[in-house]
Each structure stands twice: as C-alpha cells, then as structure tokens.
Amino acid sequence: MTRARRLGAALLGGGTGTVFLLLVLIFAGILALNPGFFEGPSLMAFLKQAAPLVILAAGQYFVIVSGNFDLSVGALVGAQVVIAARLIDGEESRTVPVMLVMLAFGIGVGLVNGLITTVLKVQSFITTLGMLLVLYGAIRLWTGGAPTGSLSEAFRTPGRLGITDVPLVGQIPWALLIMLALGAGAILLMRTRFGRILMASGDNELAAKLSGARVDAARTAAFVLSGVSATVAGILIGGFAGVSAQVGEGLEFTVITAVVLGGVALGGGRGTALAAMAGALAIEALFTLFNQMALPATLRPAVQGAIIIAAVAYAARRRTRPALQTTASPS
Amino acid sequence: MTAQTPRPRLGTTALIYLALAGVLVLGAAAVAMDGGNLFATANLVDMLTRTSLTGFLAIGMTLVILCRSLDLSVGYTAALSSLVAATTMDGQAANVPLAVALVLLVSGLIGSANGAIIAFLKVNPFIATLGTGLILKGYLDTQYKGPAGDVPSVFQQFGYTRIGFVPVSALVMLAVAAAAVWYLRSTRTGHHMYAVGGDVEVARMSGIRTTRVLLTAHVLCGMCAGIAGLLLAARFGTGSAEAYTNLYELDAIAAVVLGGTLLLGGKGGVAGTVAGVAILAVLDTVFNVMQIDPFAKDVLRGAVIITAVALYARRQLDRTARRPRFAATQGRQS
Numbered sequence: 001m002t003r004a005r006r007l008g009a010a011l012l013g014g015g016t017g018t019v020f021l022l023l024v025l026i027f028a029g030i031l032a033l034n035p036g037f038f039e040g041p042s043l044m045a046f047l048k049q050a051a052p053l054v055i056l057a058a059g060q061y062f063v064i065v066s067g068n069f070d071l072s073v074g075a076l077v078g079a080q081v082v083i084a085a086r087l088i089d090g091e092e093s094r095t096v097p098v099m100l101v102m103l104a105f106g107i108g109v110g111l112v113n114g115l116i117t118t119v120l121k122v123q124s125f126i127t128t129l130g131m132l133l134v135l136y137g138a139i140r141l142w143t144g145g146a147p148t149g150s151l152s153e154a155f156r157t158p159g160r161l162g163i164t165d166v167p168l169v170g171q172i173p174w175a176l177l178i179m180l181a182l183g184a185g186a187i188l189l190m191r192t193r194f195g196r197i198l199m200a201s202g203d204n205e206l207a208a209k210l211s212g213a214r215v216d217a218a219r220t221a222a223f224v225l226s227g228v229s230a231t232v233a234g235i236l237i238g239g240f241a242g243v244s245a246q247v248g249e250g251l252e253f254t255v256i257t258a259v260v261l262g263g264v265a266l267g268g269g270r271g272t273a274l275a276a277m278a279g280a281l282a283i284e285a286l287f288t289l290f291n292q293m294a295l296p297a298t299l300r301p302a303v304q305g306a307i308i309i310a311a312v313a314y315a316a317r318r319r320t321r322p323a324l325q326t327t328a329s330p331s
Numbered sequence: 332m333t334a335q336t337p338r339p340r341l342g343t344t345a346l347i348y349l350a351l352a353g354v355l356v357l358g359a360a361a362v363a364m365d366g367g368n369l370f371a372t373a374n375l376v377d378m379l380t381r382t383s384l385t386g387f388l389a390i391g392m393t394l395v396i397l398c399r400s401l402d403l404s405v406g407y408t409a410a411l412s413s414l415v416a417a418t419t420m421d422g423q424a425a426n427v428p429l430a431v432a433l434v435l436l437v438s439g440l441i442g443s444a445n446g447a448i449i450a451f452l453k454v455n456p457f458i459a460t461l462g463t464g465l466i467l468k469g470y471l472d473t474q475y476k477g478p479a480g481d482v483p484s485v486f487q488q489f490g491y492t493r494i495g496f497v498p499v500s501a502l503v504m505l506a507v508a509a510a511a512v513w514y515l516r517s518t519r520t521g522h523h524m525y526a527v528g529g530d531v532e533v534a535r536m537s538g539i540r541t542t543r544v545l546l547t548a549h550v551l552c553g554m555c556a557g558i559a560g561l562l563l564a565a566r567f568g569t570g571s572a573e574a575y576t577n578l579y580e581l582d583a584i585a586a587v588v589l590g591g592t593l594l595l596g597g598k599g600g601v602a603g604t605v606a607g608v609a610i611l612a613v614l615d616t617v618f619n620v621m622q623i624d625p626f627a628k629d630v631l632r633g634a635v636i637i638t639a640v641a642l643y644a645r646r647q648l649d650r651t652a653r654r655p656r657f658a659a660t661q662g663r664q665s
Binding site for chain 2: 069116120121122123125126127129130131132133134136137138140141145253256257260265266267296298299300301302303304305306308309312313316
C-alpha cells in the first residue's frame with residue numbers, strides 16, 4: 001500500500017517521475033494512432049532523429065542544474081555545421097581533423113561563456129544571449145551570408161548510418177549508440193564529486209562555497225560540457241539533415257523546454273540528468289504524435305506552448321510549500 | 332535606482348547617460364573619419380525612428396524585469412496587435428479609435444494571461460512567456476498566411492510624421508517613458524514593484540499583494556507591446572505576422588539590461604532603459620552610415636551587451652555588497 005502510494009507520488013508529484021509518465025502517455029497515443037510505430041525500423045528512425053536533442057538536453061542539464069542558462073547552444077550547433085562544411089569542403093581526408101577543430105571550438109565557446117559568467121559576474125542569460133548574437137553574426141560574416149562547402153561522407157556517417165543487418169530492428173543507428181554512451185556518461189558524472197558540487201552550487205551557492213566547493217570552476221565546466229554536447233549534436237544534425245543556414249535556429253528554447261519538462265528546476269539544484277534526457281525524448285515523441293495526428297504544422301507551436309505551461313504548472317503545484325522552495329536564483 | 336540622494340559616486344542612471352554621450356561622441360568621430368556627419372538630419376531621423384519601436388517594448392519589459400519576471404512573448408504580442416489593428420481599421424479612418432482600443436484590450440489580456448500563469452500557477456516566467464509566445468506563434472501562423480488588413484493613411488502618420496527631425500512615434504515613446512517613470516516613482520503599485528522584485532516573500536509579509544503587482548506589471552508590459560504593434564501597423568500600412576521573426580523581445584531585454592536594470596529584479600528604472608534603447612539605436616545608425624556588414628553588427632552588439640553588464644557587475648561588487656548578500660537566500664519557485 002505504502003509502496004503503491006510512493007510510486008503514485010513519484011509519478012504524479014511533478015518531480016522526475018512525472019516525465020516518464022508523460023512519455024508513456026505520449027507513446028500510448030502514438031501506438032493508438034499507428035501500431036506500426038513500435039516495430040524495429042521505425043522506432044530506430046525515431047531514436048536516430050531524437051538523439052541530437054537528447055544529447056543537447058544532457059549538456060544543458062549541467063548548466064541549468066548549476067543555476068545558469070545556456071541560450072547559445074542553438075547558434076553553436078548552427079555554427080558547428082557551417083564550420084564543418086566550410087573546412088571539409090567535400091574532402092574525405094579532412095574529416096577527423098575538422099571534427100577535432102569543432103570540438104576545440106565547442107570547448108572554447110563553453111569556456112568563454114563560463115568565464116564571463118563566473119569571473120565577470122555577468123548573468124548567464126545575458127552572457128549566452130550575447131554569445132548567441134556573436135556566433136550568429138560571426139558565422140554569417142565568415143561565410144558571406146550563406147553556408148559554403150560540403151560535408152564529407154565520413155562526416156555524415158554518425159548522423160545517418162548505423163550497424164546494419166541486425167535481426168528484428170534492421171539498423172542500429174550510430175546516433176543512438178552515441179546518445180546512450182553520452183547519456184550514461186552524464187548520469188555517472190552526476191554521481192561523482194563534480195556532479196554533487198554542481199548540484200550544490202545550483203541549490204545554494206553560498207552554502208556550497210562555504211563548504212569549500214569550487215563553485216565557479218564547476219559552473220565553468222558545466223558550460224564547457226554544454227559546448228561539447230552542442231558539438232556532438234552539430235555533427236549528428238549535420239550528418240542527418242545536411243547543411244543550411246537555418247540549422248539550430250530556435251533549438252535553445254526547445255532544449256530548455258525539454259530539460260524543464262524533465263522536472264529540472266530553472267535556477268538549479270533540482271532534477272536528474274536521466275529525466276532531462278527523457279524530457280527531450282518526450283518532446284520528440286510529441287512532435288511525432290503531432291505528425292500522426294496530421295496536425296497542421298503551423299499549429300504545432302501552439303500545442304507545444306500549451307503543454308509546456310501545463311507541465312511546468314503541474315510540477316510547480318507542490319513546490320509552493322516553503323520547505324521545498326529552490327533557494328538559488330537563475331542568473 | 333536613480334540618483335536621488337547625493338552620493339560620492341555617480342548613480343547608475345547618470346552613468347548610463349554618460350555612456351550614451353560617450354557612444355555618441357565615438358560614433359560621430361568614427362563617422363566623421365569616414366567622411367560623413369552623424370548629426371545630419373537624415374541620420375538623426377534614422378536614429379530616433381529606431382528608438383521608438385524597441386522603446387515601447389523595453390519600457391514594458393522594464394516593469395516586468397523590475398518585478399523579477401520576464402516576458403519573452405512581446406514580439407508575438409506586437410505582431411498580433413499589428414494584425415488586430417490593421418484588420419479592424421480596414422482602411423476606414425473612422426475605425427481608428429475602435430482599433431486602438433481593441434489592440435490595447437487584446438494585448439492587455441495577453442499580458443494578464445502571462446501574469447496569471449506566473450503569479451497563480453507559479454510557473455517560471457521564462458517558461459510561461461515562452462509558452463504563451465509559442466501559442467501566439469501557432470495562432471498567427473495558422474490564421475494569417477500573409478499580410479492582412481489595411482491601415483488608413485491618417486493612422487500611417489503615426490509611423491511617418493515628424494516635427495522637425497523628431498518623429499511623432501519617438502515623442503509618443505518618450506511620453507510613455509515619462510509616464511512609466513512617474514508611475515514607478517510616485518504610485519503605490521510602482522513602489523511595490525521594486526519590493527516584489529527585491530524579495531517576494533518579504534514583500535508579501537509586509538502586506539503587499541504580490542500577485543496583483545505582478546499581474547499589473549504584465550498587463551502594462553502587454554499593452555506596451557500592443558502600442559509597438561500599432562506602430563508596426565502604421566509603418567507597414569498593413570498587419571504582419573512576420574514581425575515576430577525579428578526577435579524584438581531579445582532586443583528589448585538587451586536594452587533594459589544595458590539601461591542598468593538588474594535582471595534579478597528590484598533595481599533599475601525606465602530612465603536608464605530609454606538610454607539603453609538610445610545606445611542600441613546610435614550603434615545601429617553608426618553601423619548603417621558606415622555601411623558595416625549587417626552580420627558584423629550582431630557580433631558587435633553581442634559584445635557591447637556583455638561588456639556593459641560586466642562593467643555594471645564590477646560596480647555592484649564594489650558597492651559594499653548591498654544586494655549580493657541577500658541574493659543567495661532569495662526564494663524563488665520555478
């Protein structure tokens with residue numbers, strides 16, 4: 001009885017469990033409309049498409065849980081794809097070096113975001129908003145408005161292909177494997193000393209500092225992890241969808257929505273990496289559900305908006321008790 | 332926070348106007364070296380025209396940010412307002428008063444919806460207004476495939492007429508700004524906004540009806556976005572759903588923060604915001620006159636915003652840690 005009640009509380013309480021309930025409900029909806037969806041190939045195709053958002057959600061989770069925002073990820077994903085196309089320019093041999101350059105660029109952007117936020121004490125909302133503008137402008141300045149060059153086949157492999165001829169499912173996409181590996185990494189990372197410091201800095205910065213945690217270093221590292229996740233997502237999205245000037249536009253808001261849908265409190269200190277990634281999966285499943293329902297594409301944002309507000313309002317319902325208030329502020 | 336009490340140091344508002352003067356001097360020098368004149372009539376008109384649209388949005392945004400809230404839906408509200416205005420006017424000058432009233436009503440209702448979601452459902456303002464923005468976007472995209480409505484030439488004057496080199500829209504914006512300054516300094520609700528932004532719990536325990544204050548701020552912010560929509564309609568001569576693609580909300584937030592208002596609420600004011608709007612407008616005009624690549628503008632703008640806030644943060648740290656001491660213990664549901 002108590003176990004059942006505890007389970008009920010976990011699922012309905014608006015915390016981490018709720019997103020899984022939401023995920024099950026959305027999947028049930030998809031199943032009702034299209035029973036064929038859960039056959040191997042189409043499920044794999046869904047996961048392949050969802051992988052970049054899930055990876056971005058893991059990166060954003062670190063930043064949000066430590067009490068910050070990263071609004072620059074969408075622009076960074078776009079920048080990475082454009083950089084890859086321009087530098088590779090169709091040459092297979094350049095694939096790996098360019099990927100390393102992209103990784104360095106992602107780390108660099110994360111480091112700049114983190115240092116401006118922690119050392120110069122600029123609120124992360126402003127830091128990453130500025131970074132968004134800088135990246136958006138700089139990339140178009142560099143390419144003269146429209147992306148040039150093309151990606152190599154090897155570059156597009158992780159986003160498009162996978163292990164073929166697997167019985168039952170057909171193809172296991174590389175994107176799914178990368179997503180699982182990075183997801184597991186993110187969950188394990190939150191169990192380490194670093195993860196606990198990150199959580200503590202989001203929950204109560206002052207207490208964390210007074211207990212000797214290096215809050216600023218941890219927060220900067222979180223931004224770097226977000227930059228790395230944007231790099232990986234850029235490689236996957238570039239491979240999956242190809243190059244265009246619009247890649248990554250508006251992605252930052254979708255990612256933050258996903259993380260918040262996973263029950264991670266803006267302002268930090270609450271929520272798990274697993275739930276954040278499940279939130280991303282729920283958003284992608286929601287888009288699939290819209291497709292199945294043949295909803296006019298233009299109406300999708302409206303439904304998405306209504307669902308986010310409803311989900312967060314539901315989650316906030318019990319947090320109004322003072323004892324459960326978050327104590328840090330999103331900055 | 333304005334310089335009311337004489338202090339050995341410059342107040343934030345004085346500093347931001349000093350920065351505006353600096354930007355003007357530097358801009359004029361740069362343009363002069365390029366062989367132009369920043370203060371030529373055409374350039375002044377351009378500069379002032381730019382201030383009005385962002386100005387309306389930023390004034391409303393200042394009110395909600397002072398309450399420690401945020402409104403990411405103003406761009407969509409403005410786009411919807413321009414459509415409501417243009418379709419209601421439908422080319423008839425007689426319909427103008429009705430259209431203006433209807434726009435203020437609709438935008439006020441959107442603001443009150445935002446406020447209600449934030450105040451009563453306790454949804455984080457970032458998410459709440461992002462959500463309402465998405466809902467509006469969905470409605471606009473579904474309902475209006477292209478420009479709609481027709482603005483009579485009488486009302487188009489609001490967008491184009493000017494007295495000397497000052498556009499009427501800029502004068503209206505300054506009037507609204509003056510009203511907002513008065514409101515924040517001299518009315519009860521205005522003072523309550525600072526209190527709510529400073530610390531909701533303390534404000535509530537001091538007997539302030541915090542939800543009502545938040546609601547008021549959001550309604551006023553929505554209505555300011557409505558006026559911005561009216562201006563858009565007057566300029567385009569028609570209502571346009573596409574207006575939201577310009578990300579006006581980010582411009583407005585940038586102007587507010589540039590104007591010295593704390594993103595964490597409780598400190599700042601509309602006077603600073605106007606200067607922030609003016610700085611962005613001067614930069615835009617200078618880039619335009621010097622024909623700098625529009626993409627370089629984004630880069631410089633991002634850098635300017637970050638630098639400005641970093642400088643404010645520096646000052647904040649020096650000043651005997653008045654707010655930061657409390658920042659860590661402030662409760663905020665999300």
